[in-house]
Structures are given as structure tokens and as C-alpha cells.
Amino acid sequence: MQTITLHDKQFKPFISEEEIDAAVSKMADQVAKDLGDEVPVFVGILNGSFMLVSDFVKKYPKPCEVTFIKLASYEGVKSTEDIQRLIGLTQDLSGRTVVILEDIIDTGNTLHEVHRIFKNENVKQLLIATLFYKPEAYKKDFKLHYVGIEIPNKFIVGYGLDYDGLGRDLPAVYQLKTTQHMTNLVLFGPPGAGKGTQANFLKEKYDLVHISTGDVFRYNIKNETALGTLAKSYMDKGHLVPDQVTIDMLEAEVERNTGAKGFIFDGFPRNETQAKALDKIMDAKDSQINAMIALEVEDEVLVQRLLERGKTSGRKDDSDEAIIRNRIQVYYNETAILKDYYAAQNKYYGVDGIGSIEEITKRLHKVIDTL
């Protein structure tokens, strides 16, 4: 399940269809057990409860009646006590066992109205069943006889619940994301593609934090952090640093930059394990990777660029054509899997990396501005 957008807001998966199904089954069984041979009248409160009521009565193992009511605010009446009027209660319920089926109980204001309305109905008993309940938000003391799932005080949609009209039709429940509008990029490019140069421009233009894995490693090792020391112990033995150490270091770097408008990840992730870990890190921040952008440059151009660079910089690994070709090959071997990983989520963007620096910057802006 992926993040969804309704109007201007993003929502992330929160409660699955399976979990909802189990909760509804459990509630139906409990009510049936408690009511014995009594034939209850289930009263759904519209609009939100339509999906719950439908599933609930299908699961209810004994005969029952079903009806719906709707509460509506009086138009034009302004008062602190938001008195509501009732639509749809045409049936005589005196002497009956009535079970209110609510999708969600939040502050309990709606429930208060329900109690007020049913006071004059002479029902035998009034039982309250709600699929979702926000204990932190509830301000009343009416008893809730059956509660499906307790949830934190966060706004949810789906399974009957809406955000400004949308989302009622979703079979699962999603939670509002609180961190909006972060731009998180994974920047890729073979050696010589101009990644460093472009990352610097992007960082300025979009006010992003550039996280270069190389820099993060050097920082942690130099400052002898616990993770840096651990990483160094592997490197000193000529071993690869385990994914988890790299992941922990990157996560700490993300955490150090609270309030960032977004990140450019450079040199990370390197494999699918790291990519999945990065998704988790972003998810914990109510955010996500928006795009993997790869600068695409033909091998022959890269080789020429690097050989040129080698002449002026004197970098050994930029002076030997065989070494250069091997580095390029290693890059493609490593990134092929990641390209597939992000492409499967429609997040892969290849950008032509041949041309002037400004031209390439413009191409990158064009991609990022559509995210």
C-alpha cells in the first residue's frame, strides 16, 4: 500500500483491510453473545458508518434489524452548543434493544446528540458500538459498550471516513501525514557525470540538505563517534562496512537535520536493503523518497572527462583508463537493481548529463518541479 493524496493532503497506510475485518468480526460476535435471543435494531449513523454497518450485519450471526439515521447541523443557527437535528428515524423503537453503530468516536459530541435524541424513544436499552475510538480526544463520559480499535488522536480516512468528501470508499484506513512537502531525492550518476556539481546547485535552489555518504563516513570516523569507530574497525580489516552500520549512520544524519525541507542522498542507498531502510527512515518522518534521479552519460564521454580531470588533478584513479572503465562498470552493476526498485514505484528519472552545466541544471529543475 502506498501513500495517497486527497485534495491537498497526503495519507499513509495505517490499518489494513484484514485488521478491520478482524475487529468487525470480533465486535459482531461480542454483541451477539451479549444479546442472546433478543433481536436488536442496529442503527448506523450516516454518512461515515455505511461501510461498517454493511460488513457488521453480514457477520452478525443472528436475526437483526438495520436502519440508518443522519445528524445534521441546523442551518443558520449559531450557538456554542451545536444542537443537531435528526433525519431518518421513522421507526418506533420503544421497548427495543438499540445498538448504535458508529464508524468513529472522537470528541464524543456526536454521541452526546445521539443520547439526547434517544432519550425520548423509550428504548429498552441503548448500546454504543464504535469501530474506531480516540481515547485521547474523548471528552464525554457516556459508556462505550463495544470498541473495535483504539487509535491515537490522529486524523484518519477510509472505510467510511472522509477528508472533505473524499476517501470514504477506501477499503483500508489511512492516516494523515503531518510532514508535508518535503523533497527527498536520491541522486545517482556514474563517476564523472557531474553529480557533485549538480548536487550543490540543487541544494541551494531547493534549500535541501545534501547527505553524501562519503562525507558522513569521514565525519563519523574523524569525530570518533561510536558508529564511526565501528565502521573503521571493518575498513581497517579490509572488510565492507555492514549495511546496518551505514544505515544507522545515515539515519543519525537525517535526525540531526530536523526541520529540513528535504534531502539529497548521494552515494546511498547502494543496494536494495539500504533502499528499503531509507524508505523506513523517511516513513518515520511522515515523508518519503520522491525521486531517484540518475545523470545519464555515455561511457566514452565519461572516460574522456575523467582522463581530462586526471591530467589536472593528478588523481591516480582518474589517470588509468582501465581503472576508470572498471569504476563505471561497478557503478552500473550496483545501480541496476536500484533503478528497478525505484522504477517500480514510478520514481526513477533519467536525466541527460551531456551538455553545459547550466543546461543539465535546468533539466534537473524540470524534473524536480513536477514532483
Ligand code: IMP
Ligand atoms: P465526534 O467528535 O466524536 O463527535 O466525531 C464527530 C465526527 O467527526 C465523526 O462522526 C466523524 O464523522 C468525524 N471524525 C472524527 N474523527 C475523524 C477522523 O479521524 N477522520 C475522519 N472523520 C473524523
Ligand code: MG
Ligand atoms: Mg460518524
